[in-house]
Amino acid sequence: MMRKSSAESWQPIVGGILAALLVLIALNAFVIINPGQAGVLSILGKAQDGALLEGLHYKPPFVSSVDIYDVTVQKFEVPAQSSTKDLQDLSASFAINFRLDPTQVVNIRRTQGSLQNIVAKIIAPQTQESFKIAAARRTVEEAITKRSELKEDFDMALDSRLEKYGIIVLDTSVVDLNFSPEFARAVEEKQIAEQRAQRAVYVAQEAEQQAQADVNRAKGKAEAQRLLAETLKAQGGELVLQKEAIEAWREGGAQMPNVLVLGGDKNQGAIPFLFNLNNPTAS
Secondary structure, eight states: OOOOOOHHHHHHHHHHHHEEEEEEEEHTTTEEEEEEEEEEEEEEEOOOOOOSSSSEEOOOOTEEEEEEEEEEEEEEEEEEEEETTTEEEEEEEEEEEEOGGHHHHHHHHHHOSSSHHHHIIIIIHHHHHHHHHHHHHHHHHHHTTTTTHHHHHHHHHHHHHHHHTTEEEEEEEEEEEEEOOHHHHHHHHHHHHHHHHHHEEEEHHHHHHOOOOOOOOHHHHHHHHHHHHHHSSSSSHHHHHHHHHHHHHHHHSSSSSEEEEEOOOOOTOOEEEEEESOOOTTO
């Protein structure tokens, strides 16, 4: 029986090594970029132009690497401090919703590197500067009462500053807005003073309305007395007095007189007789 040569015995091993090496090269020669990602190809440590967008991409094996960036919406909360137009201290905290421009990730990789560097070196300082611009245009009271306008100025300043870095701002929110304790006391004192002033105005208006009501009642009473006087002067005025006396007796609001005058000459106004209620037999 013939024995195999040493070369022939090594052929299967070498073939297996070559096959494994080819598989390793094939696996290392391609990269998959998923949706919501963008890649930057670096060969021998040098970033290559052109971002790798989602899909399958070739990369030279063993001498290249791919940095993957998340280009979906990111959210970070960034604090900021500034002085207002009237030199009052104002602090705020902004929630910044942004994403990286996929076409600009190569430049981002060359200038900033990681997402953490982007937040710390770009977004945070630019948020601070944008807040200074917005706050300096108004007093601290206007910053509070016109908060939407403050946010608009801040958004415009931040958009223009971050756009050149390949950062797209989607939305911002003012999470918290604080002012100095001295101004807080001043606002409280002003509110108390305004409430007192409003109360004083209300009391004055109430008094004026009451006085007007008294005047109107007095005018009405005077007019009623005038009309009554004219009625009494006119013919038949004595009938009005008699009617009022009878109504008062019916209601119990007047005492029965001791002497009641009845009858009389309508033309002369004479009294025909007197009737003594205490002594009905008396003439």
